[in-house]
Amino acid sequence: MSPVVVTRPARDAAQWVGDLQALGIDALALPLIDIHAVSTAPLQQALVQARLHAQAGRYQAIMVVSGNAATHFFTPALVAALAAQPGGGTRIWAPGPGTAGQLQALGLPPGCIDSPAADARQFDSESLWQSVGPRVGTGTRVLVVRGTSTPALEGGNGRDWLAARIAAAGGQADFVAAYERAAPAWSSADLQQLRALLASDPLWLLSSSEALSHLVAALPRHDWSACRALATHPRIAQSATGHGFGRVLQCRPTLADVAASIKSEHERR
Known part of the structure; x- marks a missing residue:
């Protein structure tokens, strides 16, 4: 075989x-x-700032594109702050069960995590939007946590489709790169x-x-x-x-x- x-x-x-x-x-x-932490001062500073804004409740939702994004973005302090929010606090969006599982492993309560239906045909931004889209409206601010490839960008790469849907609904999407992707050596x-x-x-x-x-x-x-x-x-x-x-x-x-x-x-x- x-x-x-x-x-x-x-x-x-x-x-x-x-x-x-x-x-x-x-x-x-x-x-x-290959996955590694962001390596330049601008990327590191942008990541620290995004965490501070998330901890302060600036965002109605945080979308993490993958388990790697979750691992590199959420610190214990941030997890504790989000977990302590009362009902209706920051929602955490996951595109699929693998990412949702990683978020829970990091200590985030299952009740604050939104993801596609278990029987969704695919686990991606399109399926996620079917679950979270109705709650996005004028003034909704979403942080999209993703990776970046060479050349590295502070906002990372990918999930632009989701940002367009958020904007069309009257919301705003901010982006931050939590990790870097590279080809194997x-x-x-x-x-x-x-x-x-x-x-x-x-x-x-x-x-x-x-x-x-x-x-x-x-x-x-x-x-x-x-x-x-x-x-x-x-x-x-x-x-x-x-x-x-x-x-x-x-x-x-x-x-x-x-x-x-x-x-x-x-x-x-």
Whole structure:
């Protein structure tokens, strides 16, 4: 049975590999995005200021784009301040169950977290908006906590669709970068191992178009037409097809859906 390659950042990948192996699936980690704290003074200062504003109750909602965003933004002091707010305080928006779970692990009460319905077709900004959109109106201020890629921006990159919806409803979205994303630093030995892995006909579990771009950039002359991918969002599936992957499957980014899709693919072969 060919392996499943989990391409999430290292911390997430380790969790996913463990969970998949517990279900009897041969999985290994190949993180395709390196995550680290913001590294420049302007980014650090903007992050400190955003935390102070959040602690002071300046925002009606804080949207964190991922578990990594949650981990790098929420300090114990900020969590305690938000948890102590009376009913109707700052809402914390999560695009999916993984992020919601990380927020709870950090100490935020489940009752203050908004996320898409459990049976949503996808876990993304569009599905989240269906849950939170009706409560956004004139004067609503939302802080969007996200990552940034090179060149680093204080406000980070991504989720502009959500900002447009907030603005259209009369609200305002502010942005802050809580962490930085980068491509892995491939050594010649790493690339040799990557080529050997490709020879085993793995199933690539893709949860980010950026991670996919890093993979393709590592082997710019590789023909991906014989490769298979399982994407956890339609946009990622479209990106994999655009890069030439010969077989691209799609499922929701939950462990149950991913495991079922993997097992179905293995049975097909």
